[in-house]
Every structure is written in C-alpha cells, then in structure tokens.
Amino acid sequence: MSKHKSPHNKPNPLRTVAAVYRIVAPDGRFYLGASKRVGRRFSDHRSKGRRGCHENVNLQASFDTHGIDAHQFVLLARVYELDKLEATEQTWLSFFLDECPEKLLNRSPTAGKANTGIRRTESVKAARRGEGNANASLSAASVAAIRSTLSERGSEWGLRSKLAREHGVCTATISKIERGQRWGSISPVVKEALECASAA
Known part of the structure; x- marks a missing residue:
C-alpha cells in the first residue's frame, strides 16, 4: 500500500538555507535580516506578526497595516560560509x-x-509618529474614538475584535492602543479630541 504525503507536510526547501533576506511591504519599505535557517526564520516572523508581538515594532506596524500575506519574503544573498553571515548582512x-x-x-x-x-534626526522621528508614519492606517480622531469606546464599553465581550474590523487593523493593535503602547506620542492630540467629542 503506497503512502501519499499531504502537500501541507512537504519539507521547506529553505529550512536549512543560510542567507540574507528581505521582507518587503506593499509600500516599498522593507526589513533586512539574516539567518542560518531562513525557512524557520520566515515562519518565526509570520508567527510573531500574527500574535502582534514582533520585536521590531516597525515591521509589526507594517504587518498590522497591510497584512502579513501582502509582504514578500525574499532571499537577497545566499551564504555558504556561516562565519561570514553577519558580515554579509552588514x-x-x-x-x-x-x-x-x-x-x-x-x-x-x-x-x-x-x-x-x-x-x-528629530524631524525624521516626528514625521514617523502618528499620522506621519507611512504605515499608519489610523488617524488621531480614529484613535480617540477607539479609546472612548473602550473606556465606555471595555467589558463588552468581543468589543476589541469588532473595533479591529471597523478600523481595518488587527485586534492586537486595538489592545496596544488601549494599553498606550501604540499612538502614545499623540496622546495630547487624542486627549483634545476626546474632550471635544464629550463636549459636543
């Protein structure tokens, strides 16, 4: 009796490949990295991105904005001598x-x-904050509305998932806005927007 392997169980040809790689976003921006096992590292990037806990906040923001599947995971240079991997990346x-x-x-x-x-420079840093960030999919007013809703109905079941769908972001982004881990630099703007909304 012959055994048929599922296509989902096929070995990853990149699993043991050492290389410098790029993760390219739809807007042309990219993350550059290197790994002794590129296939495993690609899987690691995707897993952390889906959970909203990637150590590179810029790449996580890009994942949140465009979706992980919209990014291209591509090899830039294969490295055959492992002791030269970091130098090649540099x-x-x-x-x-x-x-x-x-x-x-x-x-x-x-x-x-x-x-x-x-x-x-400070000008570059300022340009990358809040709505000035090329990856930003939310406005200050949207963040204000999200925080206001969370403040009023935070205990409501499924609220964060609902807000994520309404604003086109992932649930992890909503949770990080709630904890002040996202859009923290525009807190004065958000505060003013909230005050205006409550006064209206």
Whole structure:
C-alpha cells in the first residue's frame, strides 16, 4: 500500500538555507535580516506578526497595516560560509542605509542588533509618529474614538475584535492602543479630541 504525503507536510526547501533576506511591504519599505535557517526564520516572523508581538515594532506596524500575506519574503544573498553571515548582512545593511535609509524598517544600523535604534534626526522621528508614519492606517480622531469606546464599553465581550474590523487593523493593535503602547506620542492630540467629542 503506497503512502501519499499531504502537500501541507512537504519539507521547506529553505529550512536549512543560510542567507540574507528581505521582507518587503506593499509600500516599498522593507526589513533586512539574516539567518542560518531562513525557512524557520520566515515562519518565526509570520508567527510573531500574527500574535502582534514582533520585536521590531516597525515591521509589526507594517504587518498590522497591510497584512502579513501582502509582504514578500525574499532571499537577497545566499551564504555558504556561516562565519561570514553577519558580515554579509552588514554589507547589505550599510548599502541600504546609504542608498535608501527612509525605506528601511530596521531599527539598528548594526547587523545582529535588532532592537538598538538607528540614529535619526528629530524631524525624521516626528514625521514617523502618528499620522506621519507611512504605515499608519489610523488617524488621531480614529484613535480617540477607539479609546472612548473602550473606556465606555471595555467589558463588552468581543468589543476589541469588532473595533479591529471597523478600523481595518488587527485586534492586537486595538489592545496596544488601549494599553498606550501604540499612538502614545499623540496622546495630547487624542486627549483634545476626546474632550471635544464629550463636549459636543
């Protein structure tokens, strides 16, 4: 009796491939990384993105805005000598920092250090906050409305999922807005909007 393997159980050909890769968003911005096992790392990115807990907040915001499946996971350079992987990643990272720094979702200018920040001018930082962020799908007024609804009906079952559908974001984004982990930089704007709404 022959055994037929399900197509869903096919081995991932990238599982043991070492390479530098990019995760490209629909708006042209991208995250650059490297891994000894690219297939496993791609799965890790997707899993964390779906749970809303990716360590790179820029990439998570892009996932929240466009959806994970809208991103392209592509190999940039395969590396056959593992001791040269980080150096190869740094070469590509430095290249993109020189050529198109505004497109990078990476938070660090150094390969292997994902959570230390790239130094940006205050004007660039300001432009990336709130509605100035290229990945922002919410306005200050929308955030104000979300927080107002959560304040009034926070105990209502399924409310966060409903708000996520109404505003075209994931439930994790709604929860992070509620906890002040998203859109924290525009809190004065939100406060003013809420005051205006309550006074109306």
